[in-house]
Amino acid sequence: MSTNLADPARLATPPTFQSVSLSRRIKNGVATALVWTAFLIAVIPLVWVLYTVVQRGFPVILDGDWWQKSLSGLLARQQGGGAYHAIYGTLVQGLVCALISVPVGIMIAIYLVEYGGRTRLAKATTFMVDILTGVPSIVAALFIYTVWITYAGFGRSAFAVSLALVLLMVPVVVRTTEEMLKIVPDELREASYALGIPKWKTIVKIVIPTALSGILTGIMLALARVMGETAPVLVLAAYAPFINYNLFDGPMASLPLMMVNERNNPTEAGFERLWGAAITLVLIITLFNLLATVISRVLAPKTK
Amino acid sequence: MNDPVVARRPARSGEPGAERGVPAAPHASEAPIPPTPEAPQTPKAPHVRPGDRVFRGLATGSGVFIVALIGAIGLFLVVQAIPSLGLDQVNFLTSREWNTSDPANLRFGILDLLLVTIVVSLLALLIAMPIALGIALFLTQYAPRQLARPFAYVIDLLAAVPSIVFGLWGLFVLGPVLYPVSEWLIEHLGWIPFFAKGNVNVQLGGTVFTAGIVVAVMILPIITAVSREVFERTPTMHVEGAIALGATKWEVVRTTVLPFGKAGYVSASMLGLGRALGETIAVMIILSTATSAFGWSLFDGGATFASKIALAAPEFNDPRSAGAYIAAGLVLFVLTFVVNAIARSIVAGHKEYE
Known part of the structure; x- marks a missing residue:
């Protein structure tokens, strides 16, 4: 540097830093462009799908009847009515599924983090949770069909749907809870043991509350995922255009099932019901996703 | 059966920490942590609180449950499929036909x-x-x-x-x-x-x-x-x-x-x-x-x-x-x-x- 300053016209040595050659710059530019393009390509279908759903479904759900009435007594081509029966079905099936999955999932996560350690059973459990994550929803539905309907002899019902959804929800709850329990500092556990508190009470009163916001967020996301599942409702519940409050008997509608049913209805009414149900389902799922974000913000452990 | 449970408990609680890079082998971490009161240092009559036993059982049971569940999925599907496979009139793996409308002639x-x-x-x-x-x-x-x-x-x-x-x-x-x-x-x-x-x-x-x-x-x-x-x-x-x-x-x-x-x-x-x-x-x-x-x-x-x-x-x-x-x-x-x-x-x- 100093030689350059002394005599800028004459360089004693060629500059140490060469500018980046053209071919390297071109490669770099092409790579950057490709990477940006990949992202934009992925955004296209998302925007397109959402636009389709909103454009076709939004006018339908503005009608107050949509949220308060069922399709009871209406013919396929008769306009009017609503999706109350299907909304009820989707929410109740999801809720019952959550009531079963959440305790089971949390207990499995507690076992993996607090008790299992590196035993063979813990390894097998982790592996099986991974496998269960990948089980196609139709296989879960077939399994419940064989156990609940063929062997146990019950009929098709909303409860059977909830059972199949449990298979899909448990692994998600386990994964998120496990991650959350792992980041609870050991100092908290040790402080509790030092006070003579039994391990189970430490877990229930110290570890779980510390991780609660993360766990609840995970549960909401899992719930949003299972409520959009169609395969289990298709195999395990029959469609009813009217309201059925009975979880254990009779056909019960749900939004995905309503869509499957109305997709071959070529009338104007069918079109409205189809896309109305689609936007309602997307809205419910978005709501649960938002709820997850809110919970993680509000309940996050105080850092100060 | 109860003995190792009590003796190893502090090590267990230290384990997630060890996984995240705290340089302590599970057994080494036993020393600095004072034993919990229900784990007396002379382990002649180990006493486990009932609450602990129940909770541990529930947690382990859930772990076993999920392992059994995957096995059950495979098992039930196999048991249900075998009779129909026996009735199949064509080769299950190589046929392109799919006609199940007549259960007597699958x-x-x-x-x-x-x-x-x-x-x-x-x-x-x-x-x-x-x-x-x-x-x-x-x-x-x-x-x-x-x-x-x-x-x-x-x-x-x-x-x-x-x-x-x-x-x-x-x-x-x-x-x-x-x-x-x-x-x-x-x-x-x-x-x-x-x-x-x-x-x-x-x-x-x-x-x-x-x-x-x-x-x-x-x-x-x-x-x-x-x-x-x-x-x-x-x-x-x-x-x-x-x-x-x-x-x-x-x-x-x-x-x-x-x-x-x-x-x-x-x-x-x-x-x-x-x-x-x-x-x-x-x-x-x-x-x-x-x-x-x-x-x-x-x-x-x-x-x-x-x-x-x-x-x-x-x-x-x-x-x-x-x-x-x-x-x-x-x-x-x-x-x-x-x-x-x-x-x-x-x-x-x-x-x-x-």
Whole structure:
């Protein structure tokens, strides 16, 4: 540097830093462009799908009847009515599924983090949770069909749907809870043991509350995922255009099932019901996703 | 039985810490932690509180439950499928026929379902893999820092859209748009078997081509999410080393991020393949039923394992007919199990991803 300053016209040595050659710059530019393009390509279908759903479904759900009435007594081509029966079905099936999955999932996560350690059973459990994550929803539905309907002899019902959804929800709850329990500092556990508190009470009163916001967020996301599942409702519940409050008997509608049913209805009414149900389902799922974000913000452990 | 439980408890509680890099072997951590009161130092009569015993039992029981559950899924499907397989009048693995309307004369073979399933999934994977790689690199390396998070959220939103909505969109919106493309491909590249005129009406859009594209969109988020997680763990030292040697952005990615994350990316793609194989409703809605066998063309129709089962599900009445579909479901289960197990084992072999 100093030689350059002394005599800028004459360089004693060629500059140490060469500018980046053209071919390297071109490669770099092409790579950057490709990477940006990949992202934009992925955004296209998302925007397109959402636009389709909103454009076709939004006018339908503005009608107050949509949220308060069922399709009871209406013919396929008769306009009017609503999706109350299907909304009820989707929410109740999801809720019952959550009531079963959440305790089971949390207990499995507690076992993996607090008790299992590196035993063979813990390894097998982790592996099986991974496998269960990948089980196609139709296989879960077939399994419940064989156990609940063929062997146990019950009929098709909303409860059977909830059972199949449990298979899909448990692994998600386990994964998120496990991650959350792992980041609870050991100092908290040790402080509790030092006070003579039994391990189970430490877990229930110290570890779980510390991780609660993360766990609840995970549960909401899992719930949003299972409520959009169609395969289990298709195999395990029959469609009813009217309201059925009975979880254990009779056909019960749900939004995905309503869509499957109305997709071959070529009338104007069918079109409205189809896309109305689609936007309602997307809205419910978005709501649960938002709820997850809110919970993680509000309940996050105080850092100060 | 109770003895080791009590003696090892403090070590257990220390273990998650040890996994995160606290340099303490499980047994060494026993020393500094004062034993809990219910674990007397002379372990002649170990006393476990009933609450602890119950809670531990519940937690372990849940672990056993999930292991048993997977076994039960396989077992029940096998037990249900065997009688129908015995009644099958044609070869289950090599026949292309599927006729279960008469339970006394079951004729079902999975070859056609298997081919359609594999072609749809591979097409989806072929489209999704490069795009997902690009997105993962974009989100971890290229996107402006403040925007990386919202952008990642946008990609995750794709996963939140229910598959039935994708199916309806694919059939009613994307299908008509793809029609001219399909027409052109058939006309100009029809001599390649993959682009030959298929066995369904292209104008309706219910082809393997449409289904593959829609499934590709659906598996993008999972491949992206897993790859992103791995790419994010590229050691900073490697990246900084490359930068210090004067590498351009792309050269940094090529020499550090890609070699480090390659196995994770392959594993992520396998997970995506597992999803694609089992995708049910979107494929069911899109694919048109074909009367003739699958002829390797992207413009054929037909059914995958999952869509075939879903189509027939409302009419499961005779256990013998249902057994045929359960046999198909069993094959699908084994297929996804193998693919997912391979994906997991790839990652398990790489300790640096932990």
